[in-house]
Amino acid sequence: MTDRYIRHITLTTGHIRDSYPDEVGPEIIEVIGGLLTAICAGDAAESVPIPNVGAYSLSGRCSGRCLVATVHADSPPSVVVATIGVALHSRCGAALWRGLHTCGRTPLETRADRCPPEPWVAAALNEDIAQYPEAAHWLGDFERCLGWGFAAWRAREV
Numbered sequence: 001m002t003d004r005y006i007r008h009i010t011l012t013t014g015h016i017r018d019s020y021p022d023e024v025g026p027e028i029i030e031v032i033g034g035l036l037t038a039i040c041a042g043d044a045a046e047s048v049p050i051p052n053v054g055a056y057s058l059s060g061r062c063s064g065r066c067l068v069a070t071v072h073a074d075s076p077p078s079v080v081v082a083t084i085g086v087a088l089h090s091r092c093g094a095a096l097w098r099g100l101h102t103c104g105r106t107p108l109e110t111r112a113d114r115c116p117p118e119p120w121v122a123a124a125l126n127e128d129i130a131q132y133p134e135a136a137h138w139l140g141d142f143e144r145c146l147g148w149g150f151a152a153w154r155a156r157e158v
Contacts, residue, residue, distance in 0.1 A: 009116065058070070
C-alpha cells in the first residue's frame with residue numbers, strides 16, 4: 001500500500017483522526033480480506049460473521065475503489081448498528097460520502113457537500129447502537145481495520 005494514512009471520520013460525532021498502516025497487523029488484514037472476498041464476490045444477499053466480537057455480522061458491496069458495508073447486531077432480529085464507507089479514490093468517494101449522509105435516522109455532524117480528500121473511512125452510527133453498548137468497544141478499531149483491509153484487498157485484486 002502506498003497511502004501514508006487513511007482519514008477516519010465518525011459522521012455522527014464529527015470526530016476525525018488519521019490512521020496509519022502500522023495500526024493494523026498483517027493477520028488482521030488477512031481476516032478482513034476474507035470478509036471482503038465473501039461480501040464482494042457478487043450480490044451478497046447475506047451477511048458474514050465478524051470474528052471475535054460476538055453476534056455481529058457484516059454485509060456490503062464494492063464498487064471500484066469504494067466499499068459500503070453494514071454492521072448488524074445479530075440477536076434476533078438483526079439490527080443495523082453502523083454503516084461504514086471506505087473511499088480510496090475520488091472517482092467514487094464523493095458519491096459514497098453523499099450516500100452515507102442518507103443512511104439511517106441519526107443526525108450527523110458532517111455535511112454531505114464537504115467530502116474529505118481520499119483515502120478515508122467513515123462511519124454513520126445508527127441510533128439502534130444504543131441497544132448494543134459492547135459494540136462501542138470494538139467498532140472504531142474495526143472501522144480502521146476495514147479501511148486498511150480494503151486498501152490491501154483492492155491492491156491484490158487489481
